[in-house]
Amino acid sequence: MSPLHVRAKTGEVAPFVLLPGDPGRAEYIAETFLEDVTTYNTYRSLLGFTGRYKGLPVSVQTTGMGCPSASIVAEELVQLGARVLVRVGTSGAVDPALSAADLLVVQGAVPLDGTTRQYLENRPYAPIPSWPVLKALERAAAASGEPYHVGLIATEDAFYATNPENARAWHRFGVMAFEMEAAALFLVAKMRGVHAGALLTVSNQIGDTEFVEESLLQQGVHRMIATALEGLVLLEGEV
């Protein structure tokens, strides 16, 4: 029997999974980076594909936007046998060190979302990536020879509630950028005994009324995906 939302059978999802929010990005990853691709889910546009990258079986699974959707997807991927979940997402920067389309290796996610609050029953908690995944993603970013950042982000629910003023308040505590799924992925992975990590590219500065110019953003997205896949190759046999 398949799970309720990720309607795949056991064996159709690879142990290593990339998780973009956007179904268009999932298609791009499958078409551009993977060989021998099969589609295992289209339900609710939570597009899921499995293929091979440099011989390694890899799935790419859309999370949709926000922690409620991402946590459903993460739970069901684990039921289907996924062992390593790596988010490849976009983010709104608040740290002046971050420029358009920069790459950020996520070290931890301040949980401003309601999903982690419900799981945790209001306990304070620090959602962090699994150490082997964080190490592998950082090594892959370093090996690319291009600049990258490593740091703290915040996971929010309400995209339009965040503005330059309240984002700057979080920056005082080290938050570099905002996105909407990582904290839940990190928590669900810890609870279910699997590994998670996240790479982000900068799609805007908090408060911008437009995303970064499309071709520049696509360069950042492409580089982020390539880095995540190289990180998975480094992890093979380690986790």
Ligand SMILES: O=P(O)(O)O[C@H]1O[C@H](CO)[C@@H](O)[C@H]1O
């Ligand atoms: O580009 P994705 O991966 O969807 O990530 C970011 O973009 C969406 C908001 O525009 C949210 O899902 C946020 O986390």
Ligand SMILES: O=c1cc[nH]c(=O)[nH]1
């Ligand atoms: O959560 C997000 C994601 C991208 N850009 C933002 O400003 N916020």
